[in-house]
Amino acid sequence: xxxxxxxxxxxxxxxxxxxxxxxxxxxxxxxxxxxxxxxxxxxxxxxxxxxxxxxxxxxxxxxxxxxxxxxxxxxxxxxxxxxxxxxxxxxxxxxxxxxxxxxxxxxxxxxxxxxxxxxxxxxxxx
Numbered sequence: 001x002x003x004x005x006x007x008x009x010x011x012x013x014x015x016x017x018x019x020x021x022x023x024x025x026x027x028x029x030x031x032x033x034x035x036x037x038x039x040x041x042x043x044x045x046x047x048x049x050x051x052x053x054x055x056x057x058x059x060x061x062x063x064x065x066x067x068x069x070x071x072x073x074x075x076x077x078x079x080x081x082x083x084x085x086x087x088x089x090x091x092x093x094x095x096x097x098x099x100x101x102x103x104x105x106x107x108x109x110x111x112x113x114x115x116x117x118x119x120x121x122x123x124x125x126x
Contacts, residue, residue, distance in 0.1 A: 041071040041072070042071075044068050045081035046081050046085055048067050049081060050085060050114075053091045053115070056113070056114060056115060057113070058095070058113045060109045060110065060112065061078050061082065061110070062101060064081070086112075090114055092113060093111070094111055094113040
């Protein structure tokens with residue numbers, strides 16, 4: 001019994017090496033596009049976080065998402081952007097508050113503030 005002929009003349013696309021190769025190429029292209037879009041969002045988020053830090057006012061991940069939109073795919077990209085800026089000592093965690101978005105079910109969000117490292121140590125030594 002013949003399943004179906006593929007465009008290359010094989011009895012089935014699953015038995016055709018060319019069809020399998022094309023499928024793998026399409027998958028790799030899709031992964032690359034997704035990673036590039038996440039990288040672009042990450043870079044935009046880092047810039048946004050740094051701009052918010054310069055104001056000196058407290059802010060959360062919700063504020064960043066409201067400013068530049070949510071990343072496509074994994075939400076872990078948001079944490080990675082905050083981690084990048086926090087490692088440069090431009091922001092520090094100064095508290096928590098419940099999320100405003102209904103889909104977050106009031107989970108606790110980190111509140112961040114920008115400033116110098118001396119300010120950070122002064123706040124925690126009081």
